[in-house]
Amino acid sequence: MYRKRFTGMNCSIARALEEVGEWWSLLIVRECGQGTTRFDEFQSHLGIARNVLTSRFERLIELGIVERFPLEGRANTEGYRLTPKGEALFPVLVTLKQWGDDWLDETCQQRLELVEDGTGQPVEKMTVHTGDGRPLSLRDIRYVPGPGATDSTLELIQRRNQRVLGETPEPDTEKR
Incomplete structure (x- = not known):
């Protein structure tokens, strides 16, 4: 089965899913956060095939989410742990x-x-919240262009704000 790639999309969510959207990836990150370090422990705790685990580790290492490190007391044996980039996934989990x-x-x-x-x-x-701690829902958030905004981003922002916030489009930005 062919898996769609998101590397060309100008969307932070799609690009993040390209890196950690495959379910084993976040489960491996979860295991690292629970103190698992040895390959055999990951395999046992997750019930994952050896070849799949090897492939996932290779990808997570390539992306800088997980790193290998020498295990103390185990000659020529490496363990796995989160990098700062990997630890930054903790709130997602x-x-x-x-x-x-x-x-x-x-x-x-x-x-x-x-x-x-x-x-x-x-x-x-x-939660998503204001600076003073008040929680916000998706209906309290306005999308605005960021530095990488393209014409399609501007269209998305306008459409989203109209549909979610109930805004009326400005006459000069309406499609004719």
């Missing part, structure tokens, strides 16, 4: 976990809670 806890049926019950190590306080729900 927390958001996916929280979404799953809220929206998946009862057959996928929450099996663990996330709490701050120093205080034992529960981690707050991941």
